[in-house]
Amino acid sequence: xxxxxxxxxxxxxxxxxxxxxxxxxxxxxxxxxxxxxxxxxxxxxxxxxxxxxxxxxxxxxxxxxxxxxxxxxxxxxxxxxxxxxxxxxxxxxxxxxxxxxxxxxxxxxxxxxxxxx
Numbered sequence: 001x002x003x004x005x006x007x008x009x010x011x012x013x014x015x016x017x018x019x020x021x022x023x024x025x026x027x028x029x030x031x032x033x034x035x036x037x038x039x040x041x042x043x044x045x046x047x048x049x050x051x052x053x054x055x056x057x058x059x060x061x062x063x064x065x066x067x068x069x070x071x072x073x074x075x076x077x078x079x080x081x082x083x084x085x086x087x088x089x090x091x092x093x094x095x096x097x098x099x100x101x102x103x104x105x106x107x108x109x110x111x112x113x114x115x116x117x
Contacts, residue, residue, distance in 0.1 A: 011089060011092075011093060015066075015067070016093060018065060018066040018067075019066045019067070019068065019086065019089070019090050020090070021062075021066070022062050022063050022065070022066035022068055023066075023068070023090070025059070025062075027049060027051075027056075027059055028059050028062060028063055028068075031045060031056075031059055031060065031063060031069070031080075032063060032068050032069065032082055032087070033082075034048070034082075035069050035080050035081055035082035036082030036084060036087070037082075039079045039080065039081045040079070040080055041077040041078065041079055041080070042056065042057060042060055042071075042077070042078050042080060043077065045060065045080060060080060066086070067083055067086040068082065068083055068086050068087065069081060069082055069083055070083055
């Protein structure tokens, strides 16, 4: 479990896995980018890729399961919208890894610059 230091909320490991597994695919990252700019229908999303509508629907389902997008009905269509809150939570996790890395580099730098008798 990863603790969000800014909000002290816990990110369960399975949620972290779902988020980063979803973001591991370039088509899904593109869908997230497109849906953070504005709402689009699944049909509009599908028209932008050289794959079947069903394949795009599967990508959308993976992103929805990870909480990276939300989908809601409007008439016969399903509108897809990016979820910036989940992106923020992923960024918090990456920030934690960066802080750890920077701390280790600082300690190494201190060791290398310290005078030895």
